[in-house]
Amino acid sequence: MKVLIYELKEAFLIALRAVRANKVRTILTTLGIVIGVASVVLMSTAIKGIDNSFEQGISSMGADVLYLDKWEWFSNTEWWKIRKRPNISMAEVEQFQQLSKLSAAVAPTLWSMETVKYQENSIENVFLCGTTAEYLETKNFTFENGRFFNEIESRGSRYVCVLGFEIAEGLFPRGNAVGKTVKISGLDFRVVGVLAKQGSFMLGSFNPDKRVFLPIGCIFKHYINSNVRSITIEIKAPNTGMVADVKEESIGIMRKIRGLKVGEDNNFSVNQQEGLQQNYNQTVGVIQIAGYLITGLSLFVGAIGIMNIMFVSVRERTKEIGIRKAIGAKRRTILSQFILESSMICLIGGFIGFIIAVLLSMLVNQWLPTSVQYDSVVVAIVISLLTGVFAGLAPAYQAAKLDPVEALRYE
Amino acid sequence: MNIINIEHIAKIYSVGNQEVQALRDVSLQINKNEYVAIMGPSGSGKSTLMNMLGCLDTPTHGKYEFKGQSVSEMSDNELAIIRNKEIGFVFQTFNLLARSDALHNVELPLIYAGITGHERKERARKALEEVGLGDRSHHKPNELSGGQRQRVAIARALVTRPAIILADEPTGNLDSKTGEEIMALFNEIHEMGNTVILVTHEEYIAQHAKRVIRIKDGLIESDEEIENRTLPKVKVNLT
Numbered sequence: 322m323k324v325l326i327y328e329l330k331e332a333f334l335i336a337l338r339a340v341r342a343n344k345v346r347t348i349l350t351t352l353g354i355v356i357g358v359a360s361v362v363l364m365s366t367a368i369k370g371i372d373n374s375f376e377q378g379i380s381s382m383g384a385d386v387l388y389l390d391k392w393e394w395f396s397n398t399e400w401w402k403i404r405k406r407p408n409i410s411m412a413e414v415e416q417f418q419q420l421s422k423l424s425a426a427v428a429p430t431l432w433s434m435e436t437v438k439y440q441e442n443s444i445e446n447v448f449l450c451g452t453t454a455e456y457l458e459t460k461n462f463t464f465e466n467g468r469f470f471n472e473i474e475s476r477g478s479r480y481v482c483v484l485g486f487e488i489a490e491g492l493f494p495r496g497n498a499v500g501k502t503v504k505i506s507g508l509d510f511r512v513v514g515v516l517a518k519q520g521s522f523m524l525g526s527f528n529p530d531k532r533v534f535l536p537i538g539c540i541f542k543h544y545i546n547s548n549v550r551s552i553t554i555e556i557k558a559p560n561t562g563m564v565a566d567v568k569e570e571s572i573g574i575m576r577k578i579r580g581l582k583v584g585e586d587n588n589f590s591v592n593q594q595e596g597l598q599q600n601y602n603q604t605v606g607v608i609q610i611a612g613y614l615i616t617g618l619s620l621f622v623g624a625i626g627i628m629n630i631m632f633v634s635v636r637e638r639t640k641e642i643g644i645r646k647a648i649g650a651k652r653r654t655i656l657s658q659f660i661l662e663s664s665m666i667c668l669i670g671g672f673i674g675f676i677i678a679v680l681l682s683m684l685v686n687q688w689l690p691t692s693v694q695y696d697s698v699v700v701a702i703v704i705s706l707l708t709g710v711f712a713g714l715a716p717a718y719q720a721a722k723l724d725p726v727e728a729l730r731y732e
Numbered sequence: 733m734n735i736i737n738i739e740h741i742a743k744i745y746s747v748g749n750q751e752v753q754a755l756r757d758v759s760l761q762i763n764k765n766e767y768v769a770i771m772g773p774s775g776s777g778k779s780t781l782m783n784m785l786g787c788l789d790t791p792t793h794g795k796y797e798f799k800g801q802s803v804s805e806m807s808d809n810e811l812a813i814i815r816n817k818e819i820g821f822v823f824q825t826f827n828l829l830a831r832s833d834a835l836h837n838v839e840l841p842l843i844y845a846g847i848t849g850h851e852r853k854e855r856a857r858k859a860l861e862e863v864g865l866g867d868r869s870h871h872k873p874n875e876l877s878g879g880q881r882q883r884v885a886i887a888r889a890l891v892t893r894p895a896i897i898l899a900d901e902p903t904g905n906l907d908s909k910t911g912e913e914i915m916a917l918f919n920e921i922h923e924m925g926n927t928v929i930l931v932t933h934e935e936y937i938a939q940h941a942k943r944v945i946r947i948k949d950g951l952i953e954s955d956e957e958i959e960n961r962t963l964p965k966v967k968v969n970l971t
Contacts (some may be wrong), residue, residue: 331843342831644827647788648888649816649844651809725788729827 328654329661336662340669343634347666350630354670354708355677357620358701362678363685364616365697368609370682370690375601377519379594385558386459386594387568389417389575391551393590395600406588408551411541413578417554420574423567426458426557431537433544438504439492447488448532449505451540459557462529465489467499467514470536474513478538482510487530489515508543510535564593620704623670624712631663631716642720643728656721663713664706671705735895735927736762736785741794742950743780754780755791756950762896762929767922769930769938772947779900781947782931786821786898787814799895816844820889824901826881828873834860834884835869841892859887863917879910886917896927903937915940916964936962 340347388394391406414429421427431451437444453476457469470481482503489498489512498512519529537552558567568591575589635642642655650658675698682691694700743755754777762768772778783789784796787803790811796803798814806814821827828837838856847855860869863883873881882902889897899918903911919940922928930941938944939962946953 327846327848335843338832640827641829644829645840645844646812647786647815647821647827648841649812649892651812651844654844726783729788729823 329657332654332657332661333665335658336665339634339658339662340665346630346634347669350627351666351670351673353623353626354620354667354705355623355674357616357623357708358671358674358705359678359681360616360619361613361704362675362697362701363681363691364612365700366678366682366691366693367685367689368612369694370686370692371605373692374690375605379597379601383459383461383557384594385561385564387556387558387564387571388592389554389556389571390590390592391553392592394592395596396590403590407579408549409554409589411537411552413575414552414554416578417571417574420577421556421570423558423563423570424556425559426455426555428453428456428459428555429537429552430456430555431540431545431550431552433540433550435506435533435544437488437492437533439498439501442492442494444488444491447505449540449544450532450534451537451544452534453537456534456555459555460529462519463517465515465517466497467512469534470513475536475538478536478542480508480510480539481513481535483514483516483534484512485516485528485530485532485534486518487528488533505533505535506544508539510539568593620708624667624708627663627666627709627712628716631659631713632719634662635659635716635720638720639723639728639731642723643725643731646723646725647729652721655723656717659717659720660710660713663716664709667705667709667712668702671701671708674705675701734761735764735799736760737795737797738784739795741784741791741796743777743784743789744792753950755784758794758947758950758952760945760952760955762927764895764927765922765925767918767928767930767940767942769932769941769944770947771932771935771938771944772953773933776947777950778931778933778947780950782898782900782929785896785929786819787811812844816841817892818895820892820894820897822882822885822889822897822899822902824904826873826878826885826905828881828884828888830873833870833872834865834876834887837873837884838888838891841888845892855891856887859891860884862890863887877910878906879913882906882910882914883917886914886921890921890926896929897921898929898931900931901933902930903932903934911937912965919964940964 389409391409392403396403409429411429414427418427429452433449433451434446435449437447454470454472454474462469465486467483469483470479473479474481482505484492484498484503492498492503493501498515501512502509503512504510516529556567556571558564571591572587576587579588581588645655678701679693682693685691738761739759741755741758742753745752745754758781770778770781780789784791787798787806788811790796790804790806794804798818801814803811803814815821829840832840835853835856838859839852842852842855857866857869860866863886865880865883865887868876868880868884873884876884897918902918903914906914915937918928918930928941930937932938939958941958942961943955943957945955
């Protein structure tokens with residue numbers, strides 16, 4: 322053990338001398354690994370970032386919330402068959418609310434795209450979401466300011482609204498939106514609350530930050546008719562363990578309301594965030610694998626570069642190897658010297674690459690969510706070490722098995 | 733005492749599909765504290781014999797015993813250990829590591845011998861002082877003259893206190909005056925009790941030794957004592 326440590330230490334020092342003696346070459350070779358490690362680390366931070374924001378977004382949808390909808394989120398059924406289904410009407414919602422016993426909260430939602438204005442600030446294509454006061458109970462919303470509209474306001478279809486964080490930020494750059502009156506496609510609405518930032522990159526317009534909430538009656542009255550677009554009923558189970566039961570009950574209730582006979586297919590769907598998760602894992606999983614493969618390829622190219630240089634280096638230093646062997650270097654001493662040399666080059670490259678990746682991901686984070694995992698330091702080190710050993714193995718073996726007589730004669 | 737005992741060794745190389753008999757049938761013994769010159773024209777097999785003596789190569793046939801151990805059957809690793817501990821090489825072209833300073837060059841065999849830290853530095857420094865280069869220890873080979881380089885190589889050969897010093901044309905790349913100095917150094921090394929084997933093709937260099945073995949066509953032509961050996965005209969003081 323002691324001998325091994327000694328030999329490794331000496332081989333390390335010898336390798337260090339060699340690395341320092343060939344500075345320019347070392348720098349150029351390292352570049353390949355720098356780029357390789359940087360791209361792998363960058364890819365992993367991007368993937369992690371997207372994952373995180375998706376997790377965040379999906380948790381804001383709630384694992385215990387069911388979405389009773391005309392549409393099925395992920396289905397193989399032809400869309401034109403689904404299109405023929407009847408829209409869910411407000412009357413059905415009211416019946417449903419009365420019949421549902423297991424659910425903790427039931428809230429209808431209906432959306433419309435409108436322009437929202439405050440003084441000279443205006444945002445187009447805002448996702449307007451009409452709902453009831455109970456909606457708050459199906460979500461884990463927290464508020465930046467103010468509150469959600471209450472039961473009286475929602476039943477009376479009062480002209481009040483709650484702004485998503487980004488909408489409030491856009492309309493009221495100086496803050497303090499509560500109490501102000503905004504114009505939604507020409508009509509005045511009083512802001513009663515602003516949501517705290519929910520932060521979700523993946524969900525797009527589903528992102529509550531980009532939405533405006535108002536009593537569902539106002540949507541009917543001014544923006545859209547339930548004949549045109551179906552209502553979605555959000556049903557919250559009392560806990561995640563109850564989700565299956567609530568789903569069962571909801572299907573039963575809806576079949577009863579619709580008067581479906583035994584054997585007839587449901588003409589509605591009960592959707593769950595779980596489906597979204599599965600769908601995400603499928604599509605993004607493929608992208609992730611492709612991403613790692615492509616960036617892994619750049620690392621591989623870097624490794625080939627190192628291997629190439631190591632072969633050249635062994636050839637160039639044939640005489641040196643001969644001298645070392647003549648004065649007593651064993652095969653394994655030569656082997657470890659060259660493997661350590663390539664590992665060292667890779668390690669330096671890996672370290673620089675990691676730093677570049679961290680800096681770049683900070684920059685990229687302005688547009689895309691990235692998340693630097695500090696355990697990826699370890700990943701970067703391990704990857705670059707393995708690359709070094711891999712790249713150094715064949716050249717080092719070639720050096721180790723050189724015949725000392727031949728090597729000494731080499732000019 | 734018998735350090736080297738060679739009996740009927742032969743070395744056959746295959747070059748392409750042709751076999752070349754570099755050594756046919758060579759037997760010789762070298763004792764402790766001998767000063768032997770091996771002579772022969774190029775192609776005589778003297779280089780092959782030197783590689784054999786230096787444990788850089790093993791014979792195709794025959795027996796080679798180094799201090800009673802059979803070299804013919806040794807593995808690469810065992811040969812490396814013998815070279816490291818028992819043999820000090822001095823080459824015609826010096827064969828120093830160009831990028832390392834004199835001290836590191838001399839340290840190198842000690843590194844492979846597993847000697848550490850302070851002791852290693854001290855022994856290397858002392859060996860350099862012995863060859864008169866105590867003040868040049870941090871010079872790189874290209875900052876030294878030919879004679880100085882050969883002295884560094886000699887210090888490197890001496891530093892492990894080997895059983896034999898094996899010098900292959902040590903003056904071949906030096907002018908005659910410097911060559912003379914190097915020969916004086918070998919004389920001193922011999923007088924300190926070391927066994928020196930000198931491989932050369934120059935008669936006047938061989939005359940510095942006490943015994944000369946002449947090789948021709950892979951066979952020993954003659955093996956005799958030198959009666960009026962040349963004593964060095966210059967004096968070097970080994971400390």
